Amino acid sequence: MKPRLFLLLLLLTLKGFAQPKPLEGIVFDKESKERIASVNIHDLTNGIAIYDNLKGEYQIIAADGDILVFSKQNYRSDTIKVQSRAQLAVSMVRLAIQLKEVTVHNTSLTPDQKLEATKNDFTKIYGSLAYGDYLSTPYGGGAGLSIDALWNSISRSGRNASKLRDVIQQDYEQNVIDYRFNREYVAGITGLKDEKLTSFMFRYRPGYYTTTNMNDYEFITMIRANLRRFLRSQRTYGLPPLVSK
Numbered sequence: 001m002k003p004r005l006f007l008l009l010l011l012l013t014l015k016g017f018a019q020p021k022p023l024e025g026i027v028f029d030k031e032s033k034e035r036i037a038s039v040n041i042h043d044l045t046n047g048i049a050i051y052d053n054l055k056g057e058y059q060i061i062a063a064d065g066d067i068l069v070f071s072k073q074n075y076r077s078d079t080i081k082v083q084s085r086a087q088l089a090v091s092m093v094r095l096a097i098q099l100k101e102v103t104v105h106n107t108s109l110t111p112d113q114k115l116e117a118t119k120n121d122f123t124k125i126y127g128s129l130a131y132g133d134y135l136s137t138p139y140g141g142g143a144g145l146s147i148d149a150l151w152n153s154i155s156r157s158g159r160n161a162s163k164l165r166d167v168i169q170q171d172y173e174q175n176v177i178d179y180r181f182n183r184e185y186v187a188g189i190t191g192l193k194d195e196k197l198t199s200f201m202f203r204y205r206p207g208y209y210t211t212t213n214m215n216d217y218e219f220i221t222m223i224r225a226n227l228r229r230f231l232r233s234q235r236t237y238g239l240p241p242l243v244s245k
Helices: 002-018 111-121 147-154 161-180 183-190 194-203 208-213 216-232
Strands: 022-029 040-043 049-051 057-061 067-071 078-081 088-092
Touching (some): 040 057, 049 057, 078 088, 111 161, 161 208
Parallel strands (some): 022 088
Antiparallel strands (some): 022 057, 040 049, 067 078
């Protein structure tokens, strides 16, 4: 009895060691690059079926050689054969064309309000794509590449998130200048109108640092000093001509 019991325990132990660790990955839309939630992932080899989470991430027990089927309503099913233990990114093709959502903002918003509205529209570049921690603790312990790092490495939006944040910041700074150095305000100080006002504002447009650091008295003094320079000049001020390409 003892040899048989020992053999049974040995077989159970070996089976436990042979149990593969979960295969991890993400599922995303091939066209929009947005992550897809509630995708059914069915291992045809061992019969296990799961759904990915709201971030499009999944973990499934699958061995090398297993056949996985990814399916979701309004998407074409995708079949993949497991060939390694590396994290697996799966892109799915939508069967119907999805129109992008357009948000219209009130033009009377302040620059800070516009910036917050923009951040709400681009939550991904200020959220998951802005993660600074690229290491996570995978199944079984140890440090490994996080799902978000994997996503950023394959997603165009992930690769360009930093550049897009820079563009949004530049737009915000220009909005701050426009908000203070506006036509009605400058016309009231200079008395200029129409083309002369446009030419003056183009030539003497202040920078972001000047706009945000001068008090009202300093800002008005600067505009009046620039007006004297503008009026002393004998040449015609104007916007550069449009050149067709």
